[in-house]
Amino acid sequence: MPSGTASFPPGVDMETILSTKALTKKFGGFTANDQIFLTVHEGQIKAIVGENGAGKTTLMNMLYGELQPTSGEIFLRGEKVEFSSPRDAITKGIGMVHQHFMLVPSMTVYENIVLGAEIPGEHLKFLIDRKEEKRRCQSLTEKYGYDLDLNEKISELSIGEQQKVEILKMLYRDVDILILDEPTSVLTPQEVDEFLKQLVDLKAKGKTIILISHKLREIMGVSDEITVIKRGKTIGNVKTEETSEPALAQMMVGRKVLLTVQNQYKPTDNKRVMLQVKNLQTNDRLGKLAVDHVSFTIHSGEVFGIVGVDGNGQTELVKILSGMMEATGGTVEYNGQEITNCLSDQLRKSGIGIIPEDRYGEGLCQEMSLCQNAIAGAVTSKPFSRHAVFNRKQINEYCQHLIDAYQIHIADFNGNVSQLSGGNAQKLIVAREMEGEPRLLIACQPTRGVDIGAIEFIHRQIIDFRDRGGAVLLVSSELNEILSLSDRIGVMYKGKIIGEVDPRTTTETEIGLLMAGMVPDLENGIRSI
Amino acid sequence: MALLNRILYDAIYHTTPILLCVIGGLFAYKAGVLNIALEGMMLAGSFVAVLVAVNSQSVWLAYLSAIAVSLILGLVFSYMSVNRKGNVIIIGLAINMIVPAVAGFVLQSMGVPNLTAKWINPVIFRVHLPVVERIPVLGSLLSGHPIGTYISFLVIFLAYVLLYKTKFGIYTRVVGESPETAKSLGIKSNYYATLAILIGSLLCAVAGVNLAYERLGIFTNNMTAGRGFIAIAAIYCGKGEPLKSSLYAFIFGLARALAVNLSIYAGNVAALFDIIPYFVMIAILAVNAGYSNRNLRMRTYW
Numbered sequence A: 001m002p003s004g005t006a007s008f009p010p011g012v013d014m015e016t017i018l019s020t021k022a023l024t025k026k027f028g029g030f031t032a033n034d035q036i037f038l039t040v041h042e043g044q045i046k047a048i049v050g051e052n053g054a055g056k057t058t059l060m061n062m063l064y065g066e067l068q069p070t071s072g073e074i075f076l077r078g079e080k081v082e083f084s085s086p087r088d089a090i091t092k093g094i095g096m097v098h099q100h101f102m103l104v105p106s107m108t109v110y111e112n113i114v115l116g117a118e119i120p121g122e123h124l125k126f127l128i129d130r131k132e133e134k135r136r137c138q139s140l141t142e143k144y145g146y147d148l149d150l151n152e153k154i155s156e157l158s159i160g161e162q163q164k165v166e167i168l169k170m171l172y173r174d175v176d177i178l179i180l181d182e183p184t185s186v187l188t189p190q191e192v193d194e195f196l197k198q199l200v201d202l203k204a205k206g207k208t209i210i211l212i213s214h215k216l217r218e219i220m221g222v223s224d225e226i227t228v229i230k231r232g233k234t235i236g237n238v239k240t241e242e243t244s245e246p247a248l249a250q251m252m253v254g255r256k257v258l259l260t261v262q263n264q265y266k267p268t269d270n271k272r273v274m275l276q277v278k279n280l281q282t283n284d285r286l287g288k289l290a291v292d293h294v295s296f297t298i299h300s301g302e303v304f305g306i307v308g309v310d311g312n313g314q315t316e317l318v319k320i321l322s323g324m325m326e327a328t329g330g331t332v333e334y335n336g337q338e339i340t341n342c343l344s345d346q347l348r349k350s351g352i353g354i355i356p357e358d359r360y361g362e363g364l365c366q367e368m369s370l371c372q373n374a375i376a377g378a379v380t381s382k383p384f385s386r387h388a389v390f391n392r393k394q395i396n397e398y399c400q401h402l403i404d405a406y407q408i409h410i411a412d413f414n415g416n417v418s419q420l421s422g423g424n425a426q427k428l429i430v431a432r433e434m435e436g437e438p439r440l441l442i443a444c445q446p447t448r449g450v451d452i453g454a455i456e457f458i459h460r461q462i463i464d465f466r467d468r469g470g471a472v473l474l475v476s477s478e479l480n481e482i483l484s485l486s487d488r489i490g491v492m493y494k495g496k497i498i499g500e501v502d503p504r505t506t507t508e509t510e511i512g513l514l515m516a517g518m519v520p521d522l523e524n525g526i527r528s529i
Numbered sequence B: 001m002a003l004l005n006r007i008l009y010d011a012i013y014h015t016t017p018i019l020l021c022v023i024g025g026l027f028a029y030k031a032g033v034l035n036i037a038l039e040g041m042m043l044a045g046s047f048v049a050v051l052v053a054v055n056s057q058s059v060w061l062a063y064l065s066a067i068a069v070s071l072i073l074g075l076v077f078s079y080m081s082v083n084r085k086g087n088v089i090i091i092g093l094a095i096n097m098i099v100p101a102v103a104g105f106v107l108q109s110m111g112v113p114n115l116t117a118k119w120i121n122p123v124i125f126r127v128h129l130p131v132v133e134r135i136p137v138l139g140s141l142l143s144g145h146p147i148g149t150y151i152s153f154l155v156i157f158l159a160y161v162l163l164y165k166t167k168f169g170i171y172t173r174v175v176g177e178s179p180e181t182a183k184s185l186g187i188k189s190n191y192y193a194t195l196a197i198l199i200g201s202l203l204c205a206v207a208g209v210n211l212a213y214e215r216l217g218i219f220t221n222n223m224t225a226g227r228g229f230i231a232i233a234a235i236y237c238g239k240g241e242p243l244k245s246s247l248y249a250f251i252f253g254l255a256r257a258l259a260v261n262l263s264i265y266a267g268n269v270a271a272l273f274d275i276i277p278y279f280v281m282i283a284i285l286a287v288n289a290g291y292s293n294r295n296l297r298m299r300t301y302w
Ligand SMILES: Nc1ncnc2c1ncn2[C@@H]1O[C@H](COP(=O)(O)OP(=O)(O)O)[C@@H](O)[C@H]1O
Pocket: A027, A030, A032, A050, A051, A052, A053, A054, A055, A056, A057, A058, A059
C-alpha cells in the first residue's frame, strides 16, 4: 500500500514526478531497502529523514542508477524507468550530489563541472574546447547566482564552495530533479543558511529537490513534504506544516527521545587544573601552522568544548593531545605534570581517556573480536593477562559487563567489531574509555555518524562523567552538541582559538561568525581576520 | 670537450629506452594502476624483435611482431588486474619472470648464448637530421641517433597533449585520481585503465626494440637490466607528469652515460661507476619521500 499517495487528500492538484513501487534492495542476505513506496511531487522539496544506516543513501543510489534494485519499480512522470548507470538517470533528468563529494581535486572548477560532458573542439574533434566550456560554465554560474572562480582547482576550495561545484555539475546537465544526500553536514551554520536559501531559489526556478538529512531543524525549515525511513522501510509520510521536530524524532527512533541532554551547569568549588595547554603548535604537510599557538585550561568537573568547521586544526590538536602527532612547540601539562609529546600509552596510564575522531582507524580494530577490542590499551595489565598469557574468563566477563552496562546491541558475542552499527561501535569505545576510570576525557566528534538514540546515551555519559568531577575536552563540529554539553566553548579557526564564549549567554550567530573567522569588535562591529 | 660531448651524446642515447618506458608507464600511473611489468614488456620487445629479425630478415616484421607480443602481455596484465581485480604486483612479477624464462629457453634450445642478427648494420637505423647536422657542437649531439630516440622525444609532447587536452586523458586521470567520481558520472573505468596499460605496452616494445635491435642487432637475456624499474622510479619522482618524469628519465640516462664514459679512465674500479644510476635513483626517491613529509610530525607506530 503506497502510503505516500494515500496521505494526500484527493483533489489537491500536485503532479507526481517520481515515484517508487515496492522498491527493494538486498546486499547478500541483508535488506537495506524493504518495499519502499516514495512519491515526489514536481516543483517541491521532498525531505527524507532517517537514522544513520536507515537506507536513505541506498534508496537514492537506486533512483540515480548507481545501484540496481533487487525488486520493485521506479516511475518517472508516470512512466516505468530502469537505469543501468548514472548516465541513464542524468539523461532522464535526475541528478545527485553525493554525501561524499565526487570531485577531482587536481582539476579546475569548470573541468569538474563539465566532466563527462566535454565539448569537442570545432576543428580538431579530438581536442576539447576549453574556451567554450568556460563560457558555458560562466553563464551557468551567472544564471544561478553562484560566485565561483572557474579556474581555481578544487583542492583550493572550501567545502561550501565544493558543494556549489557539485550542484553546478548537475545543473550543467540540466536535470529537473536534484537529489542531495546529507548536504549540510559539512557546512558552517552560515553556509547552511546560504545553502538552504539556494535550495529555495532552485525550487523557485522549477527544480524538484529531494533532500536527505538527519538534521530535523533544516528539514522543517525548507521542505514541503517529509518521508521517514527506518531500517529500510518507509514508516511515515507527512506534510512539513503538519509535523514537528519531536514528532519526527519519535518516528525515526520509535520512542520518545530527548533532543537535547538535560544539563545543569554546576559550579564546582575548589576546581583543580587538570589540563593546561600553552602555545601549542604543529605544522601541516605544507609547513603551515596547523595548530597555531593554542592555549587553554580545563579544570576538573568541567567540559571544555572546541568547535569549528572541519579542517581548522581541531583534528591535529586532538592528535597531539592523544599522542598520535608531535608538537613543534608549546607545552601540555596534565594534573601538574608535563606530558608534551608523550606516547599515547603513557597518556592512558596517567589517566587520560581518548575517544578518537576516526572510529575505525584509531578507536577499534574491525577485524578483531569484541573482547579483544574491549581490552585494547590494557592487554598487559593484571586481570586480563598474567605471565604474558591471556586470562580468557576474566576478559569475557569484563566484555560482557561493558555490553550490559553500556547497552551495546550485539549480534554475536564472539564475532568481530565489524558487526556493530556505528552507534554501538562508538558505545564500545565510550565503555572502554570510561571503565579505565580516567580523570581527563578527550572526546573528538564522539557522535559523528551515530544514531539519535546512541547520541542521547553518549551525551548522558559525558555529562555524568563531568558531574563525577572528570575533566572533558570535547571537540565537535556539531554546534548543538557543543552548546548543550560544554561549560566553556573555544572556537577554532585556521589553527587558532579565536574566541572563547560562554554557552549560557552566547548565540548560534555569534559562534557561527567566529567559526567563519569573524571576530566581534566592540568599536567597529564585526571584523574579519 | 670531446669527453663532455661524448657524455651528453650517450646521455641522450641511454635516456631513450628509459624515456619510452616512462612515457608509456605514466598513463597507467595516472589511471591508478601500478604497472611493474614495464621491464618484462620491454624485454619481450627486445627478444621478439631480434628473434624475428634473425629468422625473417625483415626490418618491419621485426618491429611489428615486437609490438604485437608486448601488447598481448599488456592485455594479459590488464585483464588480470583491471577486469579480474588481481594483485598487480603478483601479475607484474609473473610477467617480468616469464619473459626472461621463455627467452632463456629459446636461446638454450637454439644452442646459442645470445641472438645476433648479423645482416643488420645498426647504421641503417641512424637518422641524420639534414640541417641540424651542420650546427657545430649541437649537430653532432642531436643528429645520428636511432629512430627510437626521436620517437621518444616526440612522444613526450604527444603524451602531454593526450593527457591534458583530450577526453581520453582527462578520463584516464579521473579514473586514477577519483574512481568514485568516474563511477558517478558513468565513465567506464576499466576501459580507460586498459587503454592506459596498452599505451605502456606499445611504448615498452619500442623501447625494447631500440635497446636491442636498433642499437646492436643483438639480444642477450636480461639485457634490459632494470631499466623498467628505473622508469617506474622516474614516473613516481615526476608524479606522472610527462615533462617532469622525462626530466628524471634524463637524469638516469645521464648517470648511466657518466658510468660508461668515466669507466674508461677508472681501470679496475670501473664497475663501481655502474652503481651511479641506482644510487641516483635511491637518493631521488628518498629525498622526494622525505621532502613531501618534511613538515608533518605525524607519529607512526610500527
Ligand atoms: N554496498 C553495500 N554492501 C553491503 N551493505 C551495504 C552496502 N551499502 C550500504 N549497505 C548497508 O545498508 C544499510 C543502509 O545504508 P545507507 O543507505 O548508506 O544508510 P543511510 O544513508 O540511511 O545512512 C547500512 O546498514 C549499510 O551498512
